[in-house]
Amino acid sequence: MLSIQSLTINYGPRPILRDITFDVQSGEVVALIGPNGVGKSTLIRAISGSLPIAQGCVLIDERDLHRLPIEQRARLIAVVPQAVRLPELFSVLDTVLMGRTPYLGWLGRESATDRSVVFEAMKRTSTLELTSRRIGELSGGEQQRVLIARALAQSARTLLLDEPTAHLDLKHQASLLNLVGSLAHDEGYAILIALHDLNLAALYADRVALLSNGHVVALGTPDEVLTTEQLSLVYGLHISVYEHPAHGTPLVLADGR
Amino acid sequence: MSDREKERQSEGEIERQPSELSLSLHPSTSPSLIRSISPYLWCGLALIVALLLSAAIGAVSIPPWDVARVLLSRVFPITPDWSDTFATILFDIRLPRTALIALTGAALAGSGAAYQGLFRNPLADPYLIGIASGAGLGAIVAMAWQWPSSMLGYMTVPLAAFIGALLTAAIVYRLARVGRTTPITTLILAGVAVGSFTTALTTFLMLRSQGELRRAIGWMLGGFALGGWSPVIAVLPFVIIGLTILTLFGRPLNVLQFGDDQAQQMGLNVDRVKLIVIIAASLTAAAAVAFSGIIGFVGLAVPHLARLIWGGDYRRLVPLSIIGGAAGLLCADIIARTIIAPQEVPVGVVTALLGAPFFVWLLRRAKQQTFW
Numbered sequence: 001m002l003s004i005q006s007l008t009i010n011y012g013p014r015p016i017l018r019d020i021t022f023d024v025q026s027g028e029v030v031a032l033i034g035p036n037g038v039g040k041s042t043l044i045r046a047i048s049g050s051l052p053i054a055q056g057c058v059l060i061d062e063r064d065l066h067r068l069p070i071e072q073r074a075r076l077i078a079v080v081p082q083a084v085r086l087p088e089l090f091s092v093l094d095t096v097l098m099g100r101t102p103y104l105g106w107l108g109r110e111s112a113t114d115r116s117v118v119f120e121a122m123k124r125t126s127t128l129e130l131t132s133r134r135i136g137e138l139s140g141g142e143q144q145r146v147l148i149a150r151a152l153a154q155s156a157r158t159l160l161l162d163e164p165t166a167h168l169d170l171k172h173q174a175s176l177l178n179l180v181g182s183l184a185h186d187e188g189y190a191i192l193i194a195l196h197d198l199n200l201a202a203l204y205a206d207r208v209a210l211l212s213n214g215h216v217v218a219l220g221t222p223d224e225v226l227t228t229e230q231l232s233l234v235y236g237l238h239i240s241v242y243e244h245p246a247h248g249t250p251l252v253l254a255d256g257r
Numbered sequence: 258m259s260d261r262e263k264e265r266q267s268e269g270e271i272e273r274q275p276s277e278l279s280l281s282l283h284p285s286t287s288p289s290l291i292r293s294i295s296p297y298l299w300c301g302l303a304l305i306v307a308l309l310l311s312a313a314i315g316a317v318s319i320p321p322w323d324v325a326r327v328l329l330s331r332v333f334p335i336t337p338d339w340s341d342t343f344a345t346i347l348f349d350i351r352l353p354r355t356a357l358i359a360l361t362g363a364a365l366a367g368s369g370a371a372y373q374g375l376f377r378n379p380l381a382d383p384y385l386i387g388i389a390s391g392a393g394l395g396a397i398v399a400m401a402w403q404w405p406s407s408m409l410g411y412m413t414v415p416l417a418a419f420i421g422a423l424l425t426a427a428i429v430y431r432l433a434r435v436g437r438t439t440p441i442t443t444l445i446l447a448g449v450a451v452g453s454f455t456t457a458l459t460t461f462l463m464l465r466s467q468g469e470l471r472r473a474i475g476w477m478l479g480g481f482a483l484g485g486w487s488p489v490i491a492v493l494p495f496v497i498i499g500l501t502i503l504t505l506f507g508r509p510l511n512v513l514q515f516g517d518d519q520a521q522q523m524g525l526n527v528d529r530v531k532l533i534v535i536i537a538a539s540l541t542a543a544a545a546v547a548f549s550g551i552i553g554f555v556g557l558a559v560p561h562l563a564r565l566i567w568g569g570d571y572r573r574l575v576p577l578s579i580i581g582g583a584a585g586l587l588c589a590d591i592i593a594r595t596i597i598a599p600q601e602v603p604v605g606v607v608t609a610l611l612g613a614p615f616f617v618w619l620l621r622r623a624k625q626q627t628f629w
Contacts, residue, residue, distance in 0.1 A: 045518065048518075048521075048522050049521065049522075050517075050518045050521055050522065069526075070521060070524055070525070070526045070527075071524045071526070073524070074522065074523055074524025075524070078522070079519070079522040081518070081519055081522075085516075086515065087514040087515060087569065089564075089568055089569035089570075090511070090514070090569065090570070094511070094570065098511065098512050098515070098523055099523060101512055101523045101524045101525050102523070102524030104508075106505075107505065108507075108508035108509070108572075150523070154523065154524070
């Protein structure tokens with residue numbers, strides 16, 4: 001279980017995220033939503049330890065993440081970044097093998113166990129057929145799946161995903177989020193995913209955390225959080241929420257005029 | 258937690274399918290083994306040929322075959338049928354120089370590859386980013402203080418060059434950093450600024466110590482002005498330590514190519530890796546500069562050719578650059594000695610004449626794509 005407790009993050013002298021507190025249980029997908037620039041990526045980076053934290057702490061199974069050495073941290077939590085500006089010349093296999101970094105000795109030799117974990121991760125993400133391809137040759141959706149495979153290779157039970165669907169078409173968005181959902185629901189991963197598409201959050205997340213002005217202003221099921229009043233206030237324009245005809249989940253439409 | 262999930266997590270499932278795993282992860286073991294060894298064979302072969310030619314060519318030319326036989330006679334019982342002057346020329350004049358050039362080339366190309374990985378920048382090179390000039394300043398300070406005559410005196414030159422290189426590397430890195438990246442333009446500009454400054458200081462110091470001016474100018478241009486085995490022995494430990502560390506850090510350098518954030522999230526201690534690599538690379542580059550002067554473009558061109566031919570995996574790129582760098586600089590030195598013989602051109606002039614156009618070509622390529 002991932003537990004974020006009173007997290008405050010400064011950008012220069014002023015705080016951009018204040019007193020953020022929420023949990024992500026094992027087996028659930030929590031979506032992080034909010035307008036552009038509200039600090040979704042910042043929060044992900046801060047949780048992973050890439051940004052200094054002004055106050056508060058992040059616990060994984062009662063252990064303070066940021067007091068652990070970097071290798072141990074990477075065994076508990078893995079991050080799937082956006083697939084942009086990746087080094088093009090590495091093969092898919094080499095890239096996924098890099099997920100084993102926290103388990104390797106100083107000479108960096110991969111053991112049979114490392115290889116079998118990598119094999120499982122690639123099977124799970126349907127990237128086995130890409131094994132010897134180079135990263136630069138892949139489509140955006142394939143690159144994103146390789147990055148998920150790399151995160152799974154870390155054998156961490158908590159995953160953070162930073163807008164993984166940003167550059168994908170509808171079909172790849174759906175297959176990627178189905179994979180994310182099944183990792184949580186079938187295999188018990190705790191997953192926090194930053195999404196800017198509210199309808200994807202409504203469809204795939206178990207709970208939603210709405211960020212605004214550096215705070216979590218609403219936290220709950222998609223039905224509870226994605227309401228006309230709340231969204232209109234946070235996004236600063238009139239937003240209508242209907243019922244999804246097939247799934248019964250909230251369907252969000254912006255009234256741009 | 259479901260039963261299926263428990264099963265997946267258990268080690269049992271993993272151990273049941275070893276053949277399937279090795280098959281799918283290594284579709285063809287024997288051809289890939291040959292493919293992974295052959296770059297070393299090619300580079301090694303080029304190095305041996307370059308070594309023999311370098312020892313053979315000179316005012317008195319010794320056939321390469323005789324060079325090989327004289328060398329082998331030290332290990333195997335071969336009856337000498339060559340004149341003693343051959344052996345004397347070889348061991349007292351040719352071989353020390355050949356060894357120093359090979360070490361210098363290996364050090365420049367090895368540290369060049371490491372700097373490129375460290376800055377995640379294809380155009381980083383000990384010369385272009387000013388580190389060679391910084392090392393040169395350190396070396397000149399040591400030489401101006403006391404021209405090396407004892408072994409201890411010889412050792413202080415690479416040590417002073419190391420301090421100069423490390424300081425320059427730190428300053429250039431600070432200046433070039435924009436947010437969390439080191440773009441090509443700021444890196445080269447910072448290198449030019451810091452490099453010009455240290456070069457100016459070096460020139461000033463050389464003018465002050467008038468007696469050594471001629472020797473120092475020859476040294477600056479990479480003329481291998483110091484003869485004998487002493488410089489080789491003085492440089493050897495620095496180069497071996499530095500290059501060993503860099504070779505061992507191929508995998509961390511690979512992980513670093515994904516950027517500091519991702520590398521750290523994958524469990525790499527980014528700050529520690531960067532510190533170790535920059536110290537090892539500066540140690541190596543400084544050792545090269547200490548007795549061979551400032552030789553440009555080797556650290557740029559050799560890793561690049563290796564990358565174009567054999568890909569960007571630093572586990573192979575660093576050792577291949579080391580072997581290729583030794584071979585490459587030996588070839589440049591052969592050209593330098595023969596092109597207007599009996600007069601000798603400083604080898605730095607040859608590498609610049611060949612390397613600068615290559616640099617321009619890379620710069621144009623870098624605009625079109627990231628080839629990384």
